[in-house]
Amino acid sequence: MLNIEGLDELTQMNTFQQLIYYVQENGAYLWEQFTRHFLISIYGVLFAAIVAIPIGFYIARHSKLADWVVGAANVIQTIPSLAMLSILMLGFGIGVNTVIITVFLYSLLPIVKNTYAGVKNVDNALMDAAKGMGMTRWQQTYKVELPMAISVIMAGLRNALVVAIGVTAIGTFIGAGGLGDIIQRGVNASQGGAIILAGAIPTALMAVAADLVLAWLEKKLDPSSRVRK
Amino acid sequence: MIEFKNVSKIYGDGTKAVDDVSFTINEGEFVVLIGTSGSGKTTTMRMINRMIDSTSGEILIDGKNIKDENAVELRRRIGYVIQQTGLMPHMTVYENIVMVPKLLKWDKDKMRETAERLLKRVDMGNEFLDRYPQELSGGQQQRIGVIRALAANQDIILMDEPFGALDPITRDALQELVKHLQEEMGRTVVFVTHDMDEALKLADKIAIMSEGKVIQYDTPDNILAAPANEFVESFLGEDRLQQRSTMQTVDQVMVKTPITVTSDMTLAESIRVMRDRRVDTLFVTDMHHVLQGVVDFEGINKNRKKAETVSEIMSHVYYVKSGTLLSSVADKMLKRGYKNIPVVNEAGKLEGLVTRASLVDIVYDTIWGDDEEVESIPLETTQYQESE
Ligand SMILES: Nc1ncnc2c1ncn2[C@@H]1O[C@H](COP(=O)(O)OP(=O)(O)OP(=O)(O)O)[C@@H](O)[C@H]1O
Ligand SMILES: [Mg+2]
Numbered sequence: 001m002l003n004i005e006g007l008d009e010l011t012q013m014n015t016f017q018q019l020i021y022y023v024q025e026n027g028a029y030l031w032e033q034f035t036r037h038f039l040i041s042i043y044g045v046l047f048a049a050i051v052a053i054p055i056g057f058y059i060a061r062h063s064k065l066a067d068w069v070v071g072a073a074n075v076i077q078t079i080p081s082l083a084m085l086s087i088l089m090l091g092f093g094i095g096v097n098t099v100i101i102t103v104f105l106y107s108l109l110p111i112v113k114n115t116y117a118g119v120k121n122v123d124n125a126l127m128d129a130a131k132g133m134g135m136t137r138w139q140q141t142y143k144v145e146l147p148m149a150i151s152v153i154m155a156g157l158r159n160a161l162v163v164a165i166g167v168t169a170i171g172t173f174i175g176a177g178g179l180g181d182i183i184q185r186g187v188n189a190s191q192g193g194a195i196i197l198a199g200a201i202p203t204a205l206m207a208v209a210a211d212l213v214l215a216w217l218e219k220k221l222d223p224s225s226r227v228r229k
Numbered sequence: 230m231i232e233f234k235n236v237s238k239i240y241g242d243g244t245k246a247v248d249d250v251s252f253t254i255n256e257g258e259f260v261v262l263i264g265t266s267g268s269g270k271t272t273t274m275r276m277i278n279r280m281i282d283s284t285s286g287e288i289l290i291d292g293k294n295i296k297d298e299n300a301v302e303l304r305r306r307i308g309y310v311i312q313q314t315g316l317m318p319h320m321t322v323y324e325n326i327v328m329v330p331k332l333l334k335w336d337k338d339k340m341r342e343t344a345e346r347l348l349k350r351v352d353m354g355n356e357f358l359d360r361y362p363q364e365l366s367g368g369q370q371q372r373i374g375v376i377r378a379l380a381a382n383q384d385i386i387l388m389d390e391p392f393g394a395l396d397p398i399t400r401d402a403l404q405e406l407v408k409h410l411q412e413e414m415g416r417t418v419v420f421v422t423h424d425m426d427e428a429l430k431l432a433d434k435i436a437i438m439s440e441g442k443v444i445q446y447d448t449p450d451n452i453l454a455a456p457a458n459e460f461v462e463s464f465l466g467e468d469r470l471q472q473r474s475t476m477q478t479v480d481q482v483m484v485k486t487p488i489t490v491t492s493d494m495t496l497a498e499s500i501r502v503m504r505d506r507r508v509d510t511l512f513v514t515d516m517h518h519v520l521q522g523v524v525d526f527e528g529i530n531k532n533r534k535k536a537e538t539v540s541e542i543m544s545h546v547y548y549v550k551s552g553t554l555l556s557s558v559a560d561k562m563l564k565r566g567y568k569n570i571p572v573v574n575e576a577g578k579l580e581g582l583v584t585r586a587s588l589v590d591i592v593y594d595t596i597w598g599d600d601e602e603v604e605s606i607p608l609e610t611t612q613y614q615e616s617e
Contacts, residue, residue, distance in 0.1 A: 129315025
């Protein structure tokens with residue numbers, strides 16, 4: 001919220017100074033929207049992972065289903081995010097939940113696809129050895145397939161999270177809050193450039209940081225990079 | 230004991246991979262399945278641990294039909310080695326070795342002890358335990374593959390062309406190692422290969438397969454002596470069959486009266502025997518002349534104060550049965566450094582002793598022929614040739 005007395009001063013500053021001023025004045029609000037934005041994205045991706053990883057494992061073992069499932073997820077992916085939000089809003093109303101569901105739907109494809117590819121690519125000889133030595137189906141899954149596929153699955157999560165952060169930014173249109181809220185305020189205000197930046201820069205930073213952290217994790221979990229520490 | 234009774238396997242697409250096969254693998258035997266590609270060797274082998282279920286017939290292990298057993302538990306009792314090693318890249322060498330013990334929930338100390346002991350058996354040090362398989366050479370990886378199959382004291386080990394991807398020298402070393410481990414630990418091994426030399430070298434019995442059937446199942450010597458049909462002959466190759474006709478058995482060259490003592494003899498008496506007969510090794514037998522072990526001068530000397538009779542200090546001895554081909558014995562003496570190898574009959578009675586000196590005689594004979602011939606090549610011949 002801008003107070004009226006400040007308005008005069010504000011018009012005399014350049015955009016960068018305005019940005020600093022805005023952040024100083026509205027730090028708490030910004031932080032609140034930042035965490036809200038982050039949590040919406042994370043929840044959507046997490047729920048998607050809970051559903052999509054098992055589906056990926058399942059279709060890796062039942063290849064006939066794979067094309068079908070990946071195809072369906074592909075269709076979801078091609079729906080523009082604004083259209084998807086609007087359609088879902090009709091069903092679920094306005095608010096956070098609808099955005100989380102949207103993120104969830106967009107995250108399904110990259111996670112299913114990567115889980116499928118990761119599990120499918122586990123060397124047959126490894127699975128043969130695992131089974132031949134007396135692992136149960138479940139042990140084969142969590143002792144061999146999961147650790148062997150985990151880095152590829154992480155790559156899927158990473159894709160999903162980056163997309164999710166972008167999708168969440170437009171969630172403001174259905175009143176879900178998040179950094180999109182700030183951007184929209186800037187758009188609506190006259191000379192709102194600084195406010196737009198105050199929303200856009202953290203959004204971009206969040207996406208880049210998520211990407212970097214998950215890329216690092218992905219590399220660390222890659223079994224082929226295992227050597228003695 | 231593993232019994233195949235009229236076992237067939239027809240795959241879903243109608244391929245008859247194994248066709249009414251019956252044979253028995255005795256405990257402690259090293260059986261090699263050999264045949265052309267697609268003859269059903271792998272299928273036959275994988276039916277033993279139920280990686281493939283037979284279509285008809287029965288497979289019994291120690292009299293029990295394996296179909297009545299839980300497949301997972303069955304597999305944990307049977308070692309499994311494949312050509313691609315199947316080592317887990319995300320697990321250390323240690324974790325790979327103790328995979329089955331871990332599934333069986335052994336305690337940590339026992340697993341550690343097992344891993345270290347087995348690693349030592351394949352001439353690798355404890356420093357390898359924390360490495361990852363990708364940090365080992367192909368030969369080292371397959372060593373780990375082999376000991377992984379022994380780690381839970383499996384009585385039966387299945388091996389599907391385990392050394393097919395290795396260079397000849399490494400393969401040779403690993404063949405020696407596996408045979409040695411098998412003899413020493415008394416495990417039953419079912420080994421698939423299409424390399425006849427490998428089969429002849431390792432097998433107690435060879436099953437020759439073609440088009441899903443076992444054509445001949447016998448000891449290498451018997452197969453060489455009497456191939457069942459033309460297929461077997463062509464599979465063995467002219468060279469090997471010809472070699473066979475000139476091959477000698479241990480009986481022809483062994484020393485007939487090795488110096489023995491009975492197991493209740495005292496150390497002092499034994500020393501006296503050694504001195505009188507001028508030998509440093511004595512074979513220990515029981516009352517019925519059945520071979521029990523061996524004592525040597527060093528062993529007696531070291532234990533002079535601690536032990537009374539030879540039975541307390543004798544060590545195990547590697548022996549062969551009479552009728553064994555000399556070539557395989559020579560191979561062992563040279564590669565494993567035995568000074569001599571006793572020969573026993575079917576009942577275990579000591580019959581004779583193959584010594585390094587007997588090998589020298591053979592080499593002499595093959596280079597210069599029989600004694601008469603040596604005499605019949607007088608020096609004049611050489612002079613005659615020179616004057617030409
Ligand atoms: N899963 C399967 N489905 C259908 N047919 C199969 C299958 N596995 C093997 N076969 C067929 O069964 C036959 C025997 O195969 P098997 O693998 O037992 O042969 P092999 O003697 O081990 O050959 P190789 O020396 O090439 O390994 C072959 O004709 C093969 O094509
Ligand atoms: Mg095969």
